[in-house]
Structure formats: structure tokens, C-alpha cells
Amino acid sequence: MTLRLHDTATREVRDFVPLEEGKAGIYVCGLTVQSEPHVGHVRSAVNFDVLRRWLTANGYDVHFIRNVTDIDDKILAKAAEQGRPWYNLAFAMHAELTTALASINVLPPTYEPGATGTVPEMIELISILIERGHAYPAADGSGDVYFDVRSWPSYGELTRQGIDDMEPATDADPRGKRDPRDFALWKGYKPSEPESAAWPSPWGKGRPGWHIECSAMASKYLGPAFDIHGGGVDLRFPHHENEQAQSRAAGLPFASYWLHNAWITTAGEKMSKSLGNSLLVPEVLKRVRGIELRFYMVSAHYRSHVEFSFEALDEAAVGFRRIENFLERAATSLGGEVPTGGMLCSEFIEAMDDDLGTPAAVAAIHDVVREGNKLLTEGGDADALRGNAASVRAMLDVLGLDPADPGWTTTGGADDEKLRGAVDVLITALLEDRATARADKDWARADAIRDRIKAAGIEIEDTPSGPKWSI
RNA sequence: GGUGGGUUGGCCGAGAGGCGAGGCAACGGACUGCAAAUCCGUGUACACGGGUUCAAAUCCCGUACCCACCUCCA
Structure with missing residues (x-):
């Protein structure tokens, strides 16, 4: 083809x-x-x-x-x-x-x-x-x-x-x-x-x-x-x-x-300055990350008219995080990085060859992610998981959406890193308290801690290797 | 007036004669102390009216509405 x-x-x-x-x-x-x-x-x-x-x-x-x-x-x-x-x-x-x-x-x-x-x-x-x-x-x-x-x-x-x-x-x-x-x-x-x-x-x-x-x-x-x-x-x-x-x-x-x-x-109208500043790129990037904005744009075919809405943009961001989460979980499970140079699946190749059918290409990525999530749940076959995750990463890379692409990391400054480190220390302390409460089967106290963290905009996820936090 | 494109489920968004792309949301189940995440399952969608066909969202005819370009434009 x-x-x-x-x-x-x-x-x-x-x-x-x-x-x-x-x-x-x-x-x-x-x-x-x-x-x-x-x-x-x-x-x-x-x-x-x-x-x-x-x-x-x-x-x-x-x-x-x-x-x-x-x-x-x-x-x-x-x-x-x-x-x-x-x-x-x-x-x-x-x-x-x-x-x-x-x-x-x-x-x-x-x-x-x-x-x-x-x-x-x-x-x-x-x-x-x-x-x-x-x-x-x-x-x-x-x-x-x-x-x-x-x-x-x-x-x-x-x-x-x-x-x-x-x-x-x-x-x-x-x-x-x-x-x-x-x-x-x-x-x-x-x-x-x-x-x-x-x-x-x-x-x-x-x-x-x-x-x-x-x-x-x-x-x-x-x-x-x-x-x-x-x-x-x-x-x-x-x-x-x-x-x-x-x-x-x-x-x-x-x-x-x-x-x-x-x-x-x-609102059905061509963009122009008269519509206000909300659609200037820096404004949109206050709401979602650059990679999420890109995913939103790539999810539609280039010859299709897109009616921009923040709701659709948010939804795309959620969809992308699903893919991103999988790569993170796979990396943890593989005890390191997801390798580059993975295979592109045939559905993806076919979609891209057909006049850059990025919507179908994205659907193909979702399919591979589902397979990979299954492998993660079942545990065991590390080689299969490695191949699977590498494939997802390679396909994302073709679309310019590999989360590990250095092109994305330059946007976060040194301050972000410091802030993240500081938050990590604080959250880890709270999570230790919660772990103690859970060990005591004091569910009310454990949930209260989780709710408090959640109120600050941070999600807690219990994994087999311990709790994880994310913003 | 000329040229081109569109109308798909609660939402976004593909497909282009026959098996319901995919995502988000919703609901049920599994897992969990409860969640979250994940997996499994659940949908009588194709603007309207005709027609062609064994079979139409997809082809044809007509209608409605929307949009773009016709010398500034991504």
C-alpha cells in the first residue's frame, strides 16, 4: 500500500x-x-x-x-x-x-x-x-x-x-x-x-x-x-x-x-481577532497542555471542518490521558522506559496512507492501548507488553504526540520541577498517614485524607506497587 | 451569479452499498474496605421526501438548512 x-x-x-x-x-x-x-x-x-x-x-x-x-x-x-x-x-x-x-x-x-x-x-x-x-x-x-x-x-x-x-x-x-x-x-x-x-x-x-x-x-x-x-x-x-x-x-x-x-x-464562524483573545494559542494553553491541544487537532481529519469548543477540547484531553496513563503504567511495569522504535500496527499504517486518516489512526492507537491494558491487568508477558507499549509510543511519535519527546519537556521550566518535587514530599507524607489509617482499617480517616488531597486537585490511585498521585 | 464543502447517537468524531471506527458521557458487571484506574458488557445514529438495489448513512433525483472561496485570510 x-x-x-x-x-x-x-x-x-x-x-x-x-x-x-x-x-x-x-x-x-x-x-x-x-x-x-x-x-x-x-x-x-x-x-x-x-x-x-x-x-x-x-x-x-x-x-x-x-x-x-x-x-x-x-x-x-x-x-x-x-x-x-x-x-x-x-x-x-x-x-x-x-x-x-x-x-x-x-x-x-x-x-x-x-x-x-x-x-x-x-x-x-x-x-x-x-x-x-x-x-x-x-x-x-x-x-x-x-x-x-x-x-x-x-x-x-x-x-x-x-x-x-x-x-x-x-x-x-x-x-x-x-x-x-x-x-x-x-x-x-x-x-x-x-x-x-x-x-x-x-x-x-x-x-x-x-x-x-x-x-x-x-x-x-x-x-x-x-x-x-x-x-x-x-x-x-x-x-x-x-x-x-x-x-x-x-x-x-x-x-x-x-x-x-x-x-x-x-460558533460556526471563521476565527478572527473580533472573536476575542480566548483562542490565541497561549490562552488555550492555560487550559490544556500543548500535547492535548495537538491531540485534539489530530483527532479530526485535516480536510474536515472542526467546530472548536472547550468542551470538546477537554474531552480530547481526557482521551489522551488514557493513552498517556497506559504508557506510564507500562513503563513502571517494565521497570524503566518504554522503548522507541516500536512497530506501527497495520490499521494505523493503512489509515495514514489513506490521505492521512488521523482519526482512524488514533482509533488504532486506542485499540492497541486496550490490548496493553489487558496485558497489564493480567500481568506476566513482559515481552508482549514491551512490544505493545513501544508500538503505542511509535505511533504517537508519527503524530508528534510522544509524551517523552524532548519537544514537550522544554515547555516546563525549572520552577515546575521544583514545585513538583515539593508537592511530592507533602503528598507522600499525607499518603503515609493514609496508609497507616488503612492498615488500622480506619476507612473514615483514610478517605478523609484522600478527599482532602482531591480537594487540592490531586487524584490518588491505588496500584499494586502503592498509591500514585497525579494532578 | 460562479466554484467547492457540509448536515451521523447525549456529546465529539470516522466511514462511503451488506458485518454498529474510536473516544467522552451514561448504565450494568468484574476488581477494590470504598474509590480511582483497568477490563467485560449495554445503543433500533446517519437533515427531510422520493427512487435504484436482494441490500442504502453510503448511489440517483428533489427539498431544507449551514459553511467556505470569488483577489486581506491557516
Whole structure:
């Protein structure tokens, strides 16, 4: 069985055939760093992180490029509003994004290029488009350069739309355009904008249009043709349509597969800052741990719309703890760590190969956990338990959810460790009292101690090897 | 107007012609001093109306409602 992926261009799930055996080049449209990332943004990152991990697990040498758009209309507008330099806003939000992604164990990409660092490549690409008759400098002296959609017969093929059905592009003053659907490749400098946001070009001082950056960055870091291009559904049109048109018009074959992840919404609505701060990643992480948030996102298929709710999030967290508990109990029983490099069960592999069927993959993990719990209850077969637990750990690892992954431990500080040690001393003392009471069959006193500990938010569990506490 | 997606049990969330994915919650049983954890068991779910078929949540036709994109967007 080979990996099959849903390709937006063909609207079907088809076999993944890399351009080069054993290698995979992936380009994902990252964020415009204009504000703090919310859970919707990180869902996209998690989805493509899972794709990357699955390809890696299958022996692919993955080259993963995720860009940041660090110059655009919104960044300029917001920075002006906040009275700070645009590059400071972009830089600060980029840092926030990096922190948010690290907190849910999204692997750093092979490289994370920014638009501002790829301007010469964009200018080169625009020049080629003009030479080939697919782009033109605006006739109104604005310094804008537009892509000529009428010159490219297959324009609209990615999203199956005819040019005549499209609404006009509003990304620039239409005066200089030959067709209202033409989109800006280069935006001439306006005196109302900071000079620091302008670069020299053959068409005068200006800054890049939105779409051209991705064509330039993808071809620079992945070559003229590459395997997979990903992003959120909203990017299909115009962004990806335009990227493909301008790249191919310039003679670049571009992406073989287009993958798009669905939204995470709240109250049926797309996330936006107007919905309040509660869905910013740091806010959500006050309620659940990063690993639990990630589990919540991975439990739904990447092409399914998720209606975010704290209830569902809490429930997912409970479900994940069940898996985590099993690994802890297995480790204790095995007298050490659960080994890495376990076998992936066939249901899991099948699910993942079928367009990254993470919900079925998670179900497969639950099945193995149940088997393992049975082995723990029955005692005895340590080899079977070891294989079982290692399998669970390996499957979690593919999803970026291995609790022992160092990616998770960095989030807890030294203070947490100290606090935990202190609590352990106190709880252990109380548990000794309780043990004495139980030995005396003084159940009322034993339960009173347990209730008191529970009131502090700590659960007590009696195991064959003695009582255990957990928060 | 154009393009695409959706509606599944108390809740979340898969599946895509025939055996009830899985989780959470609930109930019963085992275990336990009682719990917790764990295991076992318990469910007449597929928006509505027709149709095709031996068989439909799944295919077809129609209806309703919801959502996304159509040049700011994960």
C-alpha cells in the first residue's frame, strides 16, 4: 500500500508519486506575521507537520519549506496604527508564531524564508513574465506590474473557474489594468508608505505583490518542480491559483500535488481577532497542555471542518490521558522506559496512507492501548507488553504526540520541577498517614485524607506497587 | 451569479452499498474496605421526501438548512 493524498487540482485522492525516488519537497504557505497566531493558524501547521512526519517515517528525505509573509498591506496598516515600524511588528509576530508552534511540537521547517529576503528572485521572475508577454507594467505610471490573466489560457484551472465568472481583483487601483482580474506582481511605491518598505526594481521603487513571493521562494528552495504545496482552503483562490499561473507562465512546472486543510471555527464562524483573545494559542494553553491541544487537532481529519469548543477540547484531553496513563503504567511495569522504535500496527499504517486518516489512526492507537491494558491487568508477558507499549509510543511519535519527546519537556521550566518535587514530599507524607489509617482499617480517616488531597486537585490511585498521585 | 464543502447517537468524531471506527458521557458487571484506574458488557445514529438495489448513512433525483472561496485570510 502506498500513500494516497487528496489533490485539490484533480479533486481526488491519488497515489503519491514523488518526482525523485525517496525524496519529497513540500512548500507550505505559512503566515502573514501581522498578529498573534490563533488555534486556526496552528492547525494548518500541525496538519502539514503530520504529513512531513509520516513521509519521514516512511523513509523519505523531506525538504520542508514554510514561508512567512513579512511585508504586505496589512502589516503596513497595522504597524502604522500601532505607531511602530512595520518590520518590528512583523519580527515580533514572527517570534510569537515560533513560540506557539514550538509549544505544540511542530518541527522547525528545513528553512523558513521570508518575503523580504527573496525580493531579487521575485524581480527576476517578474522580468521573465514580462518578456514572455504574461505581465506588463501599468500604463498609468503607478509603477505597478500586473499579471495578464487573459494571456494565460489555463488561468482558473486549479479552482475550476472561468475568468468571466470571476469578480475583479481589488488589490490595486484598476486604472492601470488591462483586465480587472489582473493581479499585482509588483506594487509601485506610494509616498504614504514608509521608504523602508520599498525596494529598487527595473520598474521603479516598490514592493512585491502577495502571490509572487511564494513562486519565488518555492522555486528557489525546492526547484522549478516540486512535490507538494499546502495551505489553508481559503488560499486556493486567489493565492494558489495565481501562484500556479504565474509560475507556469514563467516556465516553472511547479507543484505536483495541492493539499488544503479545512478551518477550525468558533460558533460556526471563521476565527478572527473580533472573536476575542480566548483562542490565541497561549490562552488555550492555560487550559490544556500543548500535547492535548495537538491531540485534539489530530483527532479530526485535516480536510474536515472542526467546530472548536472547550468542551470538546477537554474531552480530547481526557482521551489522551488514557493513552498517556497506559504508557506510564507500562513503563513502571517494565521497570524503566518504554522503548522507541516500536512497530506501527497495520490499521494505523493503512489509515495514514489513506490521505492521512488521523482519526482512524488514533482509533488504532486506542485499540492497541486496550490490548496493553489487558496485558497489564493480567500481568506476566513482559515481552508482549514491551512490544505493545513501544508500538503505542511509535505511533504517537508519527503524530508528534510522544509524551517523552524532548519537544514537550522544554515547555516546563525549572520552577515546575521544583514545585513538583515539593508537592511530592507533602503528598507522600499525607499518603503515609493514609496508609497507616488503612492498615488500622480506619476507612473514615483514610478517605478523609484522600478527599482532602482531591480537594487540592490531586487524584490518588491505588496500584499494586502503592498509591500514585497525579494532578 | 460562479466554484467547492457540509448536515451521523447525549456529546465529539470516522466511514462511503451488506458485518454498529474510536473516544467522552451514561448504565450494568468484574476488581477494590470504598474509590480511582483497568477490563467485560449495554445503543433500533446517519437533515427531510422520493427512487435504484436482494441490500442504502453510503448511489440517483428533489427539498431544507449551514459553511467556505470569488483577489486581506491557516
